[in-house]
Amino acid sequence: MKLNARTEYASLAAVELARRASDGAPVGLRTICDAQRVPARFLVHILLELKRAGIVVSVRGAAGGYRLARPPESITLQELRAAVEGSSETPTPLTSALAGTSRDAATLRDAWQAAARAQAEILEGISLADLVARSRATAESMYYI
Amino acid sequence: MKLNARTEYASLAAVELARRASDGAPVGLRTICDAQRVPARFLVHILLELKRAGIVVSVRGAAGGYRLARPPESITLQELRAAVEGSSETPTPLTSALAGTSRDAATLRDAWQAAARAQAEILEGISLADLVARSRATAESMYYI
DNA sequence: CGATACTTGACCAGAGTAGTAAGGTTTCCC
């Protein structure tokens, strides 16, 4: 399935912030980029979206940076995706407006929604804390090889 | 979630073919378009993809048309989607190639795959026969109002 | 004041999407 760059970068940045949440100081953009190998100019916009969504908070000025707005256990992948993905509510599919009225189309969309729901539920069950823990776990297993 | 036009049209066409599977004659493009309100010029391409995927077979020449290659119970939404969606295996995400090597990125992708898997399983559980039955069911419930 | 660092808006190239156009090929039927 498609994991687009925005969602990937947002998640990586959030994981990095979660990992450094213990030290009180805000984390600079540069720090995140260096740790996660993400283009800085691009990450700026993504962090801005995360801020608008209330997932991170920012501190301006010298020695500024970003911080998670809430504990890592309460921020899920689903939330991150919703924040950066174009929501894509497809306000008016234009030409396919007529097709949308058919009974078959309605049935189909119900089915589709069930699938989307199943996916969202998995994503809601994975928090930043989980991801940090999993990453640490694989790191340790690698150490013992 | 995003249900794109190709997948929607492919599914609607397949449902129509499933519904008319009892009469032996192949179903013409025009017939499908009229029934499902889908642009003919576009549906041609989609049916071609379905044919390449082995989901439908075609009969050329006058009195030709399309037919399901297999019984409607054995064709699932997942299969339809795979047939028309750009597979998008993203062979090399180019610039994000470096990011792909990080441990966090691997962890994240595992999580994402679990979500994708859950969605695919739902889609695999819905056949054309199911969709036809559901559409008929809602039609009957509407009749009794 | 000046350096650091977040904020904002404009911009751009490439890919994918939805759809159209037109000509070629196959088959049926008179």
Next chain:
DNA sequence: GGGAAACCTTACTACTCTGGTCAAGTATCG
């Protein structure tokens, strides 16, 4: 055999989304 019906194929267009860059603005610390 000659239409005509209907599928097959390639090409093209308009538009949007995506990934990413640039540059100027603003806030804060020292």
